[in-house]
Amino acid sequence: AAAKRGVPVFNAPFSNTRSVVELAIAEIISMARRLPEKNAKMHQGVWDKSAKGAHEVRGRKLGIVGYGNIGTQLSVIAESLGMTVYFYDIADKLAIGNARRCSSLEELLESVETVTLHVDGRSGNHGFFGEEEFARMRPRSLFLNLSRGFVVDHAALRSHIESGHIAGAAIDVFPREPKGNGEEFVSELRGLSNVILTPHIGGSTEEAQQDIGEFVSGKLVDFAEGGATSMSVNMPGVALPSAPGTHRLVHLHQNVPGVLATINRVLADHGVNVEGQLLRTRDDLGYVITDIVPAYSDEVLDQLRAMDVTIRLRTIESE
Structure with missing residues (x-):
């Protein structure tokens, strides 16, 4: 409607890239160290000093699905932390650094211990990641989605977290999100241990908002x-x-x-x-x-x- 009246519309597709990448890195480290559970217990007055289930991210294999602006920058930072990076994209993308390109999503899921989604909002990505994809992931893997809420089947994710197949998840986007602050957030993922839920704040930093403006x-x-x-x-x-x-x-x-x-x-x-x-x-x-x-x-x-x-x-x- 705006275009037909000669009014251009602009967004800032690169301005919040760094903010999303930093959140993904923070969540990968937090889940690897099981910080959500440790934090919750401390607030309950429980002192649980144990190394069980806690890991360094150095040496782990990270799988990036969607190798665009965010995926490529995440690839660079993850490598600098000592992670081995694999990526999959439907487009023929040049690998950055030592990242390894996978020829299929299945190959990536079977190769890595952490999977993070950074796909776009095209209609074909609805339900992109569900029961079949979670089942293909390696046991005790970590999963992140900071892209679009409709991409992931949350019921299937909950099932695999409860079974222990998925060791932790970080979700920033949801199929149904509250329209404003104060409205109740409803999700199948509430109440699960070692699951980080954030209210669509991947790009919400003061630096990103300043750059966008x-x-x-x-x-x-x-x-x-x-x-x-x-x-x-x-x-x-x-x-x-x-x-x-x-x-x-x-x-x-x-x-x-x-x-x-x-x-x-x-x-x-x-x-x-x-x-x-x-x-x-x-x-x-x-x-x-x-x-x-x-x-x-x-x-x-x-x-x-x-x-x-x-x-x-x-x-x-x-x-």
């Missing part, structure tokens, strides 16, 4: 001042370097053949010289930026706006 506001400034739509989530991505002494025409239109030719014909008919031009399309939208000499008549703009396919026309004066 700066990144997105910068993108909005770029759009307002130069029409740039790079990394927009709903419009074609276009960024044309500014040309001093020109005026910029920013034309959003329906993606049909011949639009660029029509725009240039209008300019040519009025003797307007083009200094620079760039067109990109996305689905049913087309977006073209054209830098022209400042001398042109209002009739040029009137004709461009009057085109049947025009959604929005902006003019920007370069400094």
